[in-house]
Amino acid sequence: MRIAIDLDNTLLNTSHTCIALFNRLTGIDLAPEDEKHYRYYEFYGWSEEMYEVMYERHGHDIHWDTAPYPNAVEIVKELYSNYELTIMTARPELFSDVTCKSLQHHNIPFHEIRFTRDKYNLCQAMNIDILIDDAPHYAVEFSSKGKSFIIMDQPYNRFVDHNLVKRVTDWHEVRTAVSVMSDTKPPGQRVKEAKS
Numbered sequence: 001m002r003i004a005i006d007l008d009n010t011l012l013n014t015s016h017t018c019i020a021l022f023n024r025l026t027g028i029d030l031a032p033e034d035e036k037h038y039r040y041y042e043f044y045g046w047s048e049e050m051y052e053v054m055y056e057r058h059g060h061d062i063h064w065d066t067a068p069y070p071n072a073v074e075i076v077k078e079l080y081s082n083y084e085l086t087i088m089t090a091r092p093e094l095f096s097d098v099t100c101k102s103l104q105h106h107n108i109p110f111h112e113i114r115f116t117r118d119k120y121n122l123c124q125a126m127n128i129d130i131l132i133d134d135a136p137h138y139a140v141e142f143s144s145k146g147k148s149f150i151i152m153d154q155p156y157n158r159f160v161d162h163n164l165v166k167r168v169t170d171w172h173e174v175r176t177a178v179s180v181m182s183d184t185k186p187p188g189q190r191v192k193e194a195k196s
Ligand SMILES: [Mg+2]
Pocket: 006, 007, 008, 009, 010, 133, 134, 135
């Protein structure tokens, strides 16, 4: 079985770092639980263009300073030993170096890393069985096209409700959800192809 894992707000607690930084820059006091919309920069009164400027200026520090969620690293290591594992992030290539260095710094293993905003088509092209991600628009797209999805619970994605979308709240639940999905695959496809 092939798995893709998103980084920001799925494997890494990026909101924590972003919001602390943007609060400091703006003097606005936003908490992660106030993040009811995926485009949280609107709470700071920013347009998408203003956010892009801030992100380009501070993205390197944000991505370096952001830590994994509890238990994420040990469970990703387990998944890596049993499945083909791709890190799939919508971060721009501009931050590819700091992204790879940060993953190395936190001892997060992977077989491949891809930078894309078109995750559905890339998962199809790579024969990836399951994407683990927090973004509601991907969950809606995948499930509407008949593809299973594991969604990391966040305040801004709770409106997503579909029988192909499995909601998880921590990395122990990710491990359980992947295990259940793996058990429904034909035996020859359960472990990574290098072993079969
Ligand atoms: Mg994300």
